[in-house]
């Protein structure tokens with residue numbers, strides 16, 4: 001499917017961004033391992049999270065959907081999953097396959113996990129290696145590097161002390177989830193702190209998870225005690241597209257309501273503010289263990305900056321749209337230490353350089369990042385999403401702020417933000433049409 005995005009006049013009004021993808025996945029998995037009913041509100045009913053739902057159903061968890069964004073989950077307890085009859089399909093979702101591998105590695109039954117062409121090219125050794133050290137038996141293609149993954153029952157799994165070579169919340173979460181089924185404590189050291197939604201939600205479910213600096217520890221769990229409801233905050237990774245759009249389109253002012261502002265996710269706010277963005281954080285409150293707020297963003301002049309080190313995992317999914325912001329900023333922006341972008345849905349460093357070049361942008365792709373000198377003038381172009389949702393949305397924001405864009409393979413926005421183009425249309429209409 002193609003989408004045409006016309007250049008926008010100023011953006012104004014309010015957007016309720018959809019529920020957080022990371023928290024939605026985790027809520028279904030943990031609620032499915034409890035034995036009392038859980039209602040999940042503001043669930044992100046996107047393709048990735050629905051892959052998690054289908055996998056949990058195939059494992060014997062009962063899931064009803066009483067409302068568009070509401071799920072009712074009834075599990076059979078921590079030891080109550082049943083052997084799936086079919087291959088579990090994680091679709092396009094790295095979070096689904098890696099976190100479920102952690103859960104399934106501790107089960108007394110056989111299972112196979114796979115996904116689409118993109119997912120079958122993404123690295124899986126990063127979860128298989130530490131899980132194997134715990135005694136789990138997991139096999140994959142090409143020397144256990146790629147899915148499909150076959151998981152064979154182990155004779156009991158053990159807690160380990162593991163130092164992760166890459167900052168990855170998916171690897172950390174897989175180990176924390178497997179650690180629930182181990183016979184002793186599991187201790188994980190991260191190079192930098194990655195998103196901590198699993199730790200927070202495990203605590204909500206009564207698991208003993210503690211953190212000291214870069215070390216997180218989980219004790220074996222006998223049973224999970226579920227909260228009656230989980231309120232999923234809005235996704236800051238989806239909000240990021242509007243934060244950038246309203247900043248770079250002159251005269252704009254947008255209110256983004258109910259956005260999760262967990263400090264392990266707010267790198268995009270920190271960097272945009274450092275570049276000169278006008279982002280106000282208001283109405284701060286808690287949604288369970290997660291902090292939320294409304295964000296009010298007004299157009300502002302940006303300057304280039306350096307993005308590296310510990311902040312990278314705090315904005316990893318926002319780098320494609322941050323590259324768009326950098327094209328509108330005065331001076332040089334250097335992003336480094338972001339080589340993880342090469343193993344996402346597509347090689348995002350390569351794809352963003354290639355596709356924005358079609359609009360006339362000159363971006364230097366480095367081994368682990370991007371160098372962008374701004375401001376630059378962008379022209380209308382036909383671009384490819386590479387079937388990557390974050391690419392499609394970043395290109396749409398570039399087109400909105402510049403001369404428009406036609407995006408091929410745009411349907412992939414359904415992976416994390418199904419109503420993205422509907423929100424663009426509503427903003428255009430509210431502004432009285434395009435420029």
Ligand SMILES: O=C(O)C1=C[C@@H](OP(=O)(O)O)[C@@H](O)[C@H](O)C1
Nearest residue numbers: 022095167168169170171316317
């Ligand atoms: O744990 C999660 O929910 C996620 C972790 C990140 O991946 P990595 O763990 O591979 O960095 C992120 O890119 C992904 O969109 C979601």
Ligand SMILES: C=C(OP(=O)(O)O)C(=O)O
Nearest residue numbers: 092093094095317344390
């Ligand atoms: C990388 C992403 O997700 P996942 O790893 O779950 O496929 C993403 O949403 O940008």
